[in-house]
Amino acid sequence: MIQVKQLTKNYGATLAIDKLDFQVEKGEIVGFLGPNGAGKSTTMRILAGSLSASSGEAMVGGVDVFNDPRKVKSMVGYLPEFPPLYTDMTVRSYLRFCARIKRADEPKKAVERVIDQVGLTKVAHRLIDHLSKGFRQRVGIAQALVHSPSVLILDEPASGLDPAQRVEIRSLVKGLSDGETTVILSTHVLPEVEAVCDRVVIINKGLIVGQGSMDQLAGSGTSVNLRVARPDEALLQRLKDVDDVSVVSDLGDGKYTIAAGSDVREEVARRAVDAGLLELGASRALEDTYLKLTGGE
């Protein structure tokens, strides 16, 4: 669906992205991961048609972004890092304006559909200026969706939101993957990528330093975090006996961290039930990989 070859962008003497090569298949959710200033937003802006490249190729749906930007823009929905909102308009009138300039089929119906889809029904009549940050972000996502694009580009869709709003936006984005819509989202929050994306492209200093599925990048290692109500020595031993577990650390107050060579959550849960299992979470070794690749160690 998206093919990028040797894409380069200079801002004067500064090289923002350097000969990027990647592709995204139809229906995939791909995360752009990288520190601030890595070149994620520049790449997204080029794909969305708001910025030109210095050299290289970018194709969306088989159409060249630079030769036929209009056609590409009609296929792409874009949410910049700061949602482009006219705060003097109501949600509904703003989305109608967006639907019209984005040439959506039946703009009024498209607006009602998208209001329903992103959960804006209760605030549709309100001025955008009076909305919370979370709702503003939803309006931003709604404008990107209003013309039913086949590619959705979201630049840090959950940035600046509180944890509850982040979860909401995350589930909203996850819900957009219908197998037809291709989604690219950028973030520097690893759990967000793990929760939402099928694949990751890691960018650092304008270069792609790693790409692949979550398993490929993280390896098969898992770190399990466990909390039980009644910790005891027997439980510690039972956890150590789980296949593939290398280290079990007792953090006190019933908290344990278990390092394992594979996903051992199911077995750990089974063994911790008798000790009053309260919480069970896992993080992959993606963080280590990310830090290594971006030089953040």
Place this chain on the structure above:
Amino acid sequence: MAILHIAWRELRALFSTAIGWMVLCGFLSITGVLWFIWLAEYADQQAKMAFNPYGGASLSVTEALLIPWFGNCALILIFMAPALSMRMFAEEYKQRTMELLFTSPISTLEIVLGKYLGTVCFAVVMLLCTAHVPATLYYWGQPEFGAVAGSYLATFLLASLIIAMGMFCSSMTTNQVVALSMSFAASLVLWVAAFAGSDPDALLSHIGLTTHLQEMYGGSVRLSDLVYFGTGILVFIFATHQRLESHRWS
């Protein structure tokens, strides 16, 4: 059609912000007060002539009332039209809403023309609100239709040119006050240019705004005047277009 949607949005924005209403009310208040001043002056002159045994025909409402008043309107527009245009792109940059327009399937020219058309429409509304002036004159006297139409055309063209200039200034900066200052300074330079040169054939005189307004106020529309305003508007629309395009390449 995208041009019309953008124009409508621009017009709505002017009516939903304080600056639009301030300009509209300010323009109507000042021109209204000036109208009463000119009217009183005209009545005074007329009375003096009535009692003057050597006095000839009565004063023409067109020359003694309408044309001077439209001249004042033009000067007020020099001050006020830049306030309409200052937000056109500076505000979009500041609010980061240009990204919405740039990533929509519309051309840069459609964006520029849409925003320009919306702001010019606001200026037309301002001018329409002064329609009570010729209406009153038609009720009480017999102003020349050509002068009324020519004066409105001149004022409309003047507003359109200042807005085009202001739009270009607005595309150069994210700061509305800077855009306002640039636009006002440029308008003022064009206004005084006509007075700077003593020779009517001098270049400055041709560049000056008033040179191209005077004949139109009298109802005579010269091709050279239309070309002056038309060219000026097109030049600034083109310059704004190029300025926006340069953003993509920056």
